[in-house]
Amino acid sequence: MSADRSGALPTARTTLEPRVGAPAASPSYRLELANLSVAVAAFGVGAAMAVMQALSRANLALPLRSPGVYYLSVTAHGVLMALVFTTFFIMGLGYVVLRAALGRDLVSERLGWISFWVALAGTAAATAAILSGTSSVLYTFYPPLQAHPAFYIGAALLVVGSWGWCVVMVRTYRHWRRDNPGTAIPLPVHGMLATVIIWLLATVGVAAEVVLLLIPWSLGLRETVDPVLARTLFWWFGHPLVYFWLLPAYVVWYSVLPRVAGGRLFSDPLARLAFVLFILFSTPVGLHHQFLDPGIPAGWKLAHTVSTYVILFPSFLTAFTVIASLEVAGRLKGAAGWFDWITKLPWSDPLYSSVALAMLTFAVGGFGGAVNAAYAMNAMVHNTAWVQGHFHLTVGTAAALTFMGTSYWLLPRLTGKELRFKGAAQVQPYLWFAGMVMFGVVNHVTGIMGMPRRLYEASYVGAEAAARWSEWTAISAVGGVVLFVSAMLYIAVMVGTWLWSKPGAAPAIEFAEPLSPLREDRGVWDRLGLWTILAIALVAIAYFYPIGQLLRTERFGSPGFRPF
Amino acid sequence: MNRSEAKVSEGEGRGVGGGEEGRGVGARVELYEKIWMWGAAGLVVVFIGAVVYTAAAGAVHPPSHVETIDPQTARTDPRFASPGVTERPDGTVEVVLLAQMYAFLPTEIRVPAGRPVTFRMTSPDVIHGFQVVGTNANAMVMPGYVTEFTVTFPQPGEHLIVCNEYCGLGHHVMHGKLVVEGEAP
Ligand code: HEM
Ligand SMILES: [Cu+2]
Ligand SMILES: [Cu+2]
Numbered sequence: 001m002s003a004d005r006s007g008a009l010p011t012a013r014t015t016l017e018p019r020v021g022a023p024a025a026s027p028s029y030r031l032e033l034a035n036l037s038v039a040v041a042a043f044g045v046g047a048a049m050a051v052m053q054a055l056s057r058a059n060l061a062l063p064l065r066s067p068g069v070y071y072l073s074v075t076a077h078g079v080l081m082a083l084v085f086t087t088f089f090i091m092g093l094g095y096v097v098l099r100a101a102l103g104r105d106l107v108s109e110r111l112g113w114i115s116f117w118v119a120l121a122g123t124a125a126a127t128a129a130i131l132s133g134t135s136s137v138l139y140t141f142y143p144p145l146q147a148h149p150a151f152y153i154g155a156a157l158l159v160v161g162s163w164g165w166c167v168v169m170v171r172t173y174r175h176w177r178r179d180n181p182g183t184a185i186p187l188p189v190h191g192m193l194a195t196v197i198i199w200l201l202a203t204v205g206v207a208a209e210v211v212l213l214l215i216p217w218s219l220g221l222r223e224t225v226d227p228v229l230a231r232t233l234f235w236w237f238g239h240p241l242v243y244f245w246l247l248p249a250y251v252v253w254y255s256v257l258p259r260v261a262g263g264r265l266f267s268d269p270l271a272r273l274a275f276v277l278f279i280l281f282s283t284p285v286g287l288h289h290q291f292l293d294p295g296i297p298a299g300w301k302l303a304h305t306v307s308t309y310v311i312l313f314p315s316f317l318t319a320f321t322v323i324a325s326l327e328v329a330g331r332l333k334g335a336a337g338w339f340d341w342i343t344k345l346p347w348s349d350p351l352y353s354s355v356a357l358a359m360l361t362f363a364v365g366g367f368g369g370a371v372n373a374a375y376a377m378n379a380m381v382h383n384t385a386w387v388q389g390h391f392h393l394t395v396g397t398a399a400a401l402t403f404m405g406t407s408y409w410l411l412p413r414l415t416g417k418e419l420r421f422k423g424a425a426q427v428q429p430y431l432w433f434a435g436m437v438m439f440g441v442v443n444h445v446t447g448i449m450g451m452p453r454r455l456y457e458a459s460y461v462g463a464e465a466a467a468r469w470s471e472w473t474a475i476s477a478v479g480g481v482v483l484f485v486s487a488m489l490y491i492a493v494m495v496g497t498w499l500w501s502k503p504g505a506a507p508a509i510e511f512a513e514p515l516s517p518l519r520e521d522r523g524v525w526d527r528l529g530l531w532t533i534l535a536i537a538l539v540a541i542a543y544f545y546p547i548g549q550l551l552r553t554e555r556f557g558s559p560g561f562r563p564f
Numbered sequence: 565m566n567r568s569e570a571k572v573s574e575g576e577g578r579g580v581g582g583g584e585e586g587r588g589v590g591a592r593v594e595l596y597e598k599i600w601m602w603g604a605a606g607l608v609v610v611f612i613g614a615v616v617y618t619a620a621a622g623a624v625h626p627p628s629h630v631e632t633i634d635p636q637t638a639r640t641d642p643r644f645a646s647p648g649v650t651e652r653p654d655g656t657v658e659v660v661l662l663a664q665m666y667a668f669l670p671t672e673i674r675v676p677a678g679r680p681v682t683f684r685m686t687s688p689d690v691i692h693g694f695q696v697v698g699t700n701a702n703a704m705v706m707p708g709y710v711t712e713f714t715v716t717f718p719q720p721g722e723h724l725i726v727c728n729e730y731c732g733l734g735h736h737v738m739h740g741k742l743v744v745e746g747e748a749p
């Protein structure tokens with residue numbers, strides 16, 4: 001085995017034979033494209049709703065504007081962006097990464113298709129329920145707000161579909177492992193498998209919430225639901241969900257970005273260490289979303305705070321490794337001095353600029369996250385516009401802008417079609433960044449002033465405090481419009497490339513090579529089974545006692561309410 | 565199928581390869597890795613230390629009271645039947661409050677400056693938030709549970725109270741007023 005990997009750069013990069021005329025190098029490219037196109041469509045619809053919301057919050061008159069439409073729209077935007085766009089994109093990207101980096105076809109592609117259709121059917125059911133106006137419960141669907149049963153069933157199907165994706169991913173890896181015992185896992189595959197493991201751990205919580213509590217309750221088979229228990233199960237899922245979004249972006253930062261920038265991956269072992277830490281610590285942290293909830297003792301909230309800060313560490317590692325990789329790229333291009341390397345980087349390449357701006361935004365977002373997680377400081381910002389600013393910087397930009405950039409890189413490689421409207425693709429990331437600076441900064445500022453999130457309009461019948469933050473909301477509305485324009489440019493490039501570009505030779509899907517020679521064998525970071533078992537143990541410790549204590553308390557559930 | 569089907573190739577003339585040069589770079593990489601890892605780990609330890617220290621020494625805790633109540637009879641439950649402000653014998657002040665669609669009961673609260681004020685709240689319908697704008701008094705109000713926490717407002721003045729958890733179509737109008745009375749110290 002090691003004979004044909006004598007270059008000391010194993011896992012490094014895998015070149016798929018470009019097939020002239022044929023659209024892609026693997027039979028599963030249709031499955032990948034199907035997942036990616038659902039993601040792009042969900043993103044487009046979600047962005048259209050978003051601009052209306054941003055204008056409404058600034059109290060601008062719009063046709064059809066009403067609280068009913070607003071909260072319906074926020075529900076649709078949250079679900080389509082945070083759950084549908086991300087999940088489908090990650091499923092598509094996961095398949096691509098696995099089969100390209102392992103250099104083999106997917107195992108059970110059929111199951112991949114079944115999963116795709118199940119997830120799509122679930123999305124359609126939930127979307128229909130939202131659009132019918134019977135399910136304006138927002139994407140967090142906290143009971144006792146009660147949605148139409150189709151909303152919960154749809155959500156459950158989306159999750160079941162994603163489990164099918166997990167099976168395909170794990171089986172493909174297992175087959176490769178059988179043929180390559182003892183070989184180091186290619187780094188991007190390592191990251192993707194970490195994503196799969198986190199997703200499986202996370203979805204246990206939400207599946208329990210939806211299947212045991214919410215579906216029977218919405219069908220009238222169960223009279224009441226305890227909102228604290230439901231929220232605890234939701235956030236068991238809700239925080240690792242963040243890492244489910246982020247890890248695939250990290251895979252791109254580690255394994256695609258340095259390649260596109262013309263450099264090397266600075267440190268392969270640090271990257272693996274980071275992924276393993278994410279597997280261990282992304283789930284036992286959910287209570288940090290419930291600092292201000294009654295019914296949960298302070299000690300457990302503090303315990304989850306500690307693991308929340310531990311999970312900052314792998315993100316620090318990522319920042320270091322990726323920035324060092326870019327410096328390597330700049331220096332390989334002849335940069336001297338301290339900062340000259342920055343100017344040598346390919347700022348007009350849409351993958352590069354998207355990801356670089358996404359990372360920059362994430363640095364600010366991560367700082368805000370450290371504030372949110374501070375057990376005592378959290379009370380200043382909990383449920384204010386600050387939070388909305390925070391997650392638009394993180395998932396809305398660090399993950400979403402990375403995914404947009406990734407699609408510019410991926411689409412030609414999957415279809416053999418050259419990007420259409422290249423100029424639009426080049427300015428789009430900068431526009432997104434500019435819009436997000438306005439939108440994000442204003443939301444952080446108004447949040448500190450005390451303006452709540454999830455708000456149709458923010459004037460509070462002329463209250464003085466509200467007058468102060470209302471001066472700012474117009475800026476975030478402008479930011480919203482800029483973001484919308486950027487989103488539409490992205491859609492135009494995707495659709496334009498898809499429809500009006502002739503297929504030619506597909507460029508190869510290649511990943512960055514590590515700078516330091518990589519160990520040949522399977523190191524301790526590659527023992528994913530072991531790490532998974534440890535992660536399960538940590539989740540059990542973190543949740544067994546708090547949930548057990550809740551269940552032992554005499555609690556009174558709540559009947560459903562539909563105030564929309 | 566095995567790995568050889570996937571063509572693994574050297575970096576095409578990218579400058580840094582394996583070999584001698586690679587090993588030199590490797591040593592430097594390891595040094596930087598170490599510096600960064602310990603630095604980042606130290607920072608994380610400082611963060612955790614600060615949080616745990618303030619929690620333990622200053623008794624800074626978020627509202628975490630554990631007490632349940634039947635939401636369907638909360639309005640008539642003796643604990644919440646007469647919302648309002650009362651002075652306790654020990655000089656502290658208690659505010660009993662219902663958060664419901666789409667108002668706080670009572671809508672206006674008057675408390676003295678500089679004295680501990682204990683809020684006790686619940687909801688007879690959906691989840692609400694209770695946030696006193698301009699202070700860090702902020703808590704979730706959940707049906708089935710009693711939220712309790714104590715704050716001291718040092719300065720006299722008027723504050724807007726807002727509901728900061730989505731509670732239905734009237735969420736954005738759900739608000740109240742807190743008046744802190746007394747002289748400025
Ligand atoms: C086109 C650019 C975007 C604009 C203008 C925008 C704007 C907004 C606005 C105004 C809200 C409602 C805030 C509220 O009332 O609390 C919102 C909520 C939200 N957005 Fe975005 N957004 C954009 C893109 C994204 C992206 C890319 C994501 C994630 C991938 C995202 C995720 C969310 C989520 C999860 C919510 C929360 C909904 C809730 O509180 O229930 N947004 N966005
Ligand atoms: Cu409310
Ligand atoms: Cu509300």
